Amino acid sequence: MKHFYVFFLLLGTSVMFSQEDAWVYFNAKPNAQSELATPSELLSPRALTRRTNQNIALDFNDAQVEKTYVAQVKASSGITVLSQSKWLNALHIQGSEASVLALKNLSFVDKVVFANKELNSTSKKTKTNISAKVKNKLETKIDYAYGNSANQIQMLNGHVLHQQNYTGVGKVIAVLDAGFPGVNTAQPFQRLRDNNQILGGYDYVDRNTNFYTGGSHGTLVLSTMGGYEENALVGTAPDASYYLFRTEIDVTEEPLEESLWVEAAEKADSLGVDIITTSLGYFQQRDNADYNYSYSDMNGTTTFVSRGAEIAFSKGIIVVASAGNEGRQTEPHIGAPADAVSVIAVGSVMANKSRSAFSSIGPSFDNRIKPDVMAQGTAAVVSDIAGNITTANGTSFSCPIMAGMIACLWQAFPTKTNQEIRQMILQSSDNYATPNNEFGYGIPNFGATLGIDSFSDLENEALTVYPNPVKSEVSFLFSNKNNTASIVIYSVLGQKVIEKQITSQNALLSLESLKSGLYFYTFDADGLHQTGKIIKQ
Missing domain, CATH: 3.40.50.200 (Peptidase S8/S53 domain)
Structure with a gap:
């Protein structure tokens, strides 16, 4: 099969090398403003939550590539569209050098970049020979x-x-x-x-x-x-x-x-x-x-x-x-x-x-x-x-x-x-x-x-959280030298659902208000910080 593949390449060289890979970049997204006004049509709820949690706003490159631009490029003589990117507002195309360069005449085209860098400059460079094509x-x-x-x-x-x-x-x-x-x-x-x-x-x-x-x-x-x-x-x-x-x-x-x-x-x-x-x-x-x-x-x-x-x-x-x-x-x-x-x-x-x-x-x-x-x-x-x-x-x-x-x-x-x-x-x-x-x-x-470098550190933990999974109340047992502590419970989406101060003498926290599922906690006391997960039954 490998020999057949090489033979096929030799037969098809003149055809394949006449086709150039290139990226054509557009200069606008006419519908960007209206698309960004309805973000749920662009991104899933999980994607939007990730953006919200990290204070990342939607922007121009979240909007889709303009469909009419794509259609006009596809209709251009000698051009095949192979891929598109909304982030870079570009299409990956194949065509003859002349066909690709002709796309520059379209009013919405910002630039054309050939994968073969020699075609992006008027000066031709000497080709580099690669002795073995190893992946x-x-x-x-x-x-x-x-x-x-x-x-x-x-x-x-x-x-x-x-x-x-x-x-x-x-x-x-x-x-x-x-x-x-x-x-x-x-x-x-x-x-x-x-x-x-x-x-x-x-x-x-x-x-x-x-x-x-x-x-x-x-x-x-x-x-x-x-x-x-x-x-x-x-x-x-x-x-x-x-x-x-x-x-x-x-x-x-x-x-x-x-x-x-x-x-x-x-x-x-x-x-x-x-x-x-x-x-x-x-x-x-x-x-x-x-x-x-x-x-x-x-x-x-x-x-x-x-x-x-x-x-x-x-x-x-x-x-x-x-x-x-x-x-x-x-x-x-x-x-x-x-x-x-x-x-x-x-x-x-x-x-x-x-x-x-x-x-x-x-x-x-x-x-x-x-x-x-x-x-x-x-x-x-x-x-x-x-x-x-x-x-x-x-x-x-x-x-x-x-x-x-x-x-x-x-x-x-x-x-x-x-x-x-x-x-x-x-x-x-x-x-x-x-x-x-x-x-x-x-x-x-x-x-x-x-804050844990080895198993021995785990064996000497200053905080114990139990029971876990928990039905109603969970205990955070910690050293008496840390008299008070702050507990914050988060959902799997990173939303704060409970925040409470506890003491080493009264270390119980009620989770009655939470639905069943996985939650995360942060524990902060003087000289002691720990995070972990809690499963509410």
């Missing part, structure tokens, strides 16, 4: 193993969050990848299926709702967060919920993939997701070298995908991306969207916390610290599409391992903004004081974000 962003070495996933969690002190019952409950993660075959059948995903934690998804490559297809890379990625098989694999966020979006064209490397990524991110935003995790990257090794980026493009603002990722963050979403697997290459720097300013770019370390040689390095071209943080990406424990527990190498896996822990952390601090959560992660990292181009800020300590 390094999906580089995965599989070795069957019988171990378990303890180290990749404990390295981040993530087991402390889990022991405190922060396992991702109430958080929603969107996974943007190459496909998810086996997630609907393999045993390690049974728990996700039984608990209805897979909320949906979409295949943007084939434009259908069957996202359990495509490359297996996304399956492995998801397993590091949501997989569950006792004594073999426990994901970092086993109780989070997930949307699965296929944006990657598994057999080729095309500019369209960036546009599909942004399209999926916009959908994720509208659905109200909290976190986007993406183990994809765009730099060199394109199938057509004309579409390769250079290091100077890794500045957070040049690539379509990085600009989309930055907008996603501006909407209150945390975006986590693989740093890349180019550490051994002549050009070892991070790719896009890891180069975006607010994206948490994750590099890879081995089980002993030393850097994986393949892990891409920083800084970004504009000299910002990248990668941001590190997690285990060498011999990461994953599930394949058949349910076999295996190990795999790549920042493709350090990224979702990190994303899952971020979901648990955000569950513990539900009123924090995405910017505050991001900063907490960086500040907890072991290289925060002296960040560098190989480790960034280092390996985060998620236990430390709760």
